[in-house]
Amino acid sequence: MKHLIYLLFFFAAGVHSQNYNYAVKKNQKSTVAVSLVSNNLPEEIEYFNAYLLPYSQRANLQAALNTYGAVRLEAGNYRLGGLARVTLNSNMKLFGHQSYNEMPEINIAAGAKNVLVTSVKVWYGLNFMSGAAITNCTVSHVSGGYITATNAQIENCKFIDIIGSKLNINNVVSGYFRNNKIIKHWITSDYPQLSLKGNNTTPSSGNTWAWLNLLTSHGDATDIDNFGDLNLIGLDAEAWNFKSLGTGKALLHMRNMNDVKLASMAGLGYAVTSTPVFDIQANNLLLLNKEISTNGGASTTTAKTLTIDSNASPYAVSGGNYDIRSFFDGSNVSYNGTNQTSPIVGTNATNITSSILGPQKQKWDRPIFSELADPTGSNWSANRTGQASSRAYIQGLIDANGIANLPEGIFYIDGPLLINKDEGIVGAGTGKTVIVGLKDDFNLINVRGAGVGAFTLNYITLQGGSKGLHITSDGLDTWFQPNGINMKYVVFRDQSLYGIEVAQMYGMDNNMFEQVHFFNIPTAFKQTPDPAFSGNETNHMTYIDKTVFYNCQVINCGTGFSLRTTRVDNLNAWINCNFERNGVAINLSAHNAPVLINCDFKNNAGKHIIEATPSLGLYSCNFSNNTASTIIKGETVIVEGCNFLDNIPLFETSISGYLLNSTVTGGLGNMPSGMIVNSKMISEVGLDHLLVKRVNNISSVLLNAIPTPYPQLLVGQ
Incomplete structure (x- = not known):
């Protein structure tokens, strides 16, 4: 969000003092780290086996x-x-x-x-x-x-x-630049933020961005030319050409392209000298869930264009190519401006079919997770009785060094550890270093801070306690905004309330959680906003923006992610994640453009697996062996390249749904409006066609061909 740029200046001075009593009890036993025999993840083993080069050398x-x-x-x-x-x-x-x-x-x-x-x-x-x-x-x-x-x-x-x-x-x-994956790319202020140039002799192609944030480029944000096929899922852009230093290029300026596919785009061009959202010269263009706008005029393209689910932000197609618009600020399906109300035939059908199908390409690999160690074993709770507390020892390392480096062992604590901004804890691996709460009535780690900053938590397991990690300003006037958090290879087990809670602070912006895993917790990740928030900027509104969970797992939890907010959250993403044996995997409220990319949902058993309002995008996600009553509760849902393999209804509530290139085993459920595009509807023969429009629960078959679904966004050559 835009305020991230300025907070470093506005709140650099003047931090409220915070008084926490972390004194060690006089009768506390001496610190002992209990040894254990357990294995780290392969990536952790690789890291710790690397040669440590001293700074002096x-x-x-x-x-x-x-x-x-x-x-x-x-x-x-x-x-x-x-x-x-x-x-x-x-x-x-x-x-x-x-x-x-x-x-x-x-x-x-x-x-x-x-x-x-x-x-x-x-x-x-x-x-x-x-x-x-x-x-x-x-x-x-x-x-x-x-x-x-x-x-x-x-x-x-x-x-x-x-x-x-x-x-x-x-x-x-x-x-050339071929078949590369760019996952969470954030650029701010500098320009151009993406400069991608290719050639005809050794062409570039097959590159995919999964989550891209182009923030306040001071000039032209992008300059892309002769770069073959390009796919982008999850774009947030704000105030491009912010300092009016550009040459007038659109946010997405592309020339001599082949196939361009853009999905789940959000943001606003609000600079004084804004430019259009896109100016694309390509063979084919797909716009899916286009919710980005600008004050800088209409976008343009020369491509054969297929748009599905778009706001009213205008664009024009030039050069004689056709323009297909489906639910573009309304419920019509139009071909070159003419509404299509009956089965489409002839040249129109040929062209629309060509835009829908496209070539079949190599899918992204499914996420594979190594088995995580359970270093304290099934008797962990009984075994903690009578153990000595290491709280003073660990807090002393944090206070002395900023980042505490813990060796192998089990460290029992009798009260919370405090990490301030720019501090942290690094263990010897998720299977080697464990912090265990002696009781379950306190947070294991409290994170506090003021202004913009990060903290570190790496290579460790946190077990027991009421909350594993509690991130807050404690209601103080500190405008705390964690940014660029360094959290990877962390396991949360058996907390009595939450694995992680984010509560009562300004907000979190542009963070990645990598290889963070949750087991046996009522709620794995909880966002707790200020209940008194009524609008405008406040220091306790607790938003979460542009945060990516990558290669994470939620297993055997009541709720995985509960991000129900009052100030709207923007462009959060779950990429290559696994949700297994939970009640509700994801519960989102008041979110703009959240995306689930290449995630697996297995053996979940709640009323529904996902709840998300007002919108949600699912791309190349697989659902299998679930026994939930329905799969999705929401309002507007965009689905591409997904497999729903369970014989349960897809949608619980009245939804505007847009299904592309997917397989649905159970019934459609409650989807009164939207589109079904090249999707196999196994239980509903009347919807099993190449192109179906739904308005007010009435289906209109526009292309009668047999669907042959395959993903077209999360692919390479």
Whole structure:
């Protein structure tokens, strides 16, 4: 949200003091960490097995990479007094510190495979070098600066949680960018935020963005040319050309493109010199759930265009290509401006069918989770009786070092630990370090702060207590806004109320939770807003915006995510997540453009599996072996590439639904209006057609062909 930019300035001075009594009881037993035998996740094992290069030896970073292959860093600036640049070759891994190290220029060598770069600041650039193809590399949790390539061949790579880094791919002469996945990419202020240029000889194609935030670009936000097929799911953009430094380009400026598919777009162009949302020259364009607007005029495209579910923000198609609009600010289905009220035939049918079907491409892999250790075992509750408390020991590490590094062992505590902004706890792995509450009537960890800032919680299991993690300003006038939280590889088990609660503070903005898992909790993640909130900005309204849960699990919980808010939440996402044996997996209220991407829902048994208002987007999600009464309760639901394999009704409440390229085993349920597009309706033969419109519970078959569903958004070449 826009206030994130200014809070650093407005609230840098003047923090209310907070008095917490964490004194150790005089009769407390001495601190003991109980040993355990358990395994970490494979990614954690890889991290802790990497060679630890001391900060004092930062000038030897390249030598350490060459010798050990995998290197992890201590806290500190590894550029200052270090090397001017480092080069990573095949199978090299560079693990930054939890505080994100400032690094010299990082180069990924031509021909490199299976490189990993994570948790570093790339202020001096992360460069993909020209030459042989660079494949199967991962860049994750990098901050600032830029990621760049000139005439480089980049294929099947992942870019995850890119924080403020521009992406500049200049392959005009040679090279390509193919089948890459960009998951949570946030850029603010700088411009252009995406500069993507390809060529005809070695074409780029098959790239997908899952969640993109283009925030207040001071000039042109994007410049994309000759970049083949491009898919984007989950876009939020605000105030592009904010400082009027651009050349008048639209937010999404694309030239010489093949197929462009854009889904779940939200935001507003409110800059003084706003420009249109898009200006796209392409062969084909899909606009699905277009809810973004601008003060900068109508958008334009030359593509054969298919729009399904759109607000009234205008666009025009030029160059003689056709324009299909379905539920564009209304309930009509039109072809070149003519409403289609009867079965479509002839050229119109041929063209619409072509836009609906498209080529079948390689689907994204389903998420696979390694078995998580249960380090304290089934008798954990009985075993905690009489154990000594380690609370003073851990709090002392936090107070002395900012981030407490805990060794292997079980640490019992008799009261809450306090983490202030920019502090944290890092364990030795989810199977190796456990903090256990001696009772279940207190929070294990309280997070407090003022203004904008982050905290760290990595490689640890939290068990017992009333709440595992409680994030709040305690009702004080601190305008606390966690941003860029570093939370990964954390397991919450057996809390009596919530795994995580976010309550009574200003809000959370632009965060990623990676490999955070919840077991046996009444509510895994709880948002508790100010009940007195009645509008406008307040320091206790407790919004959650632009937060991504990636590779997370919720298992055997009453409710997974309960995010029922008063101030609207914007563009939150669950990507590659697993929900199993819960009551309600997700419960959202007052959310704009939330998206579920490539998630699995199995063996859930509540009244419904998902509740979300006013809107929800599901992309390539699978539902199986569930016994819930219905699957979704909501208002407007967009579905693409999903499989509902249970014989239960899809929709509980009166819903405007838009089903594309999906399979539905049970009945449709309560969907009085919307579209069914290339979706297999196994239990409802009357709806099992290529294109069906529903208005006031009346179905109109517009294309009578047999549907052949396959995903078309979460795909590569």
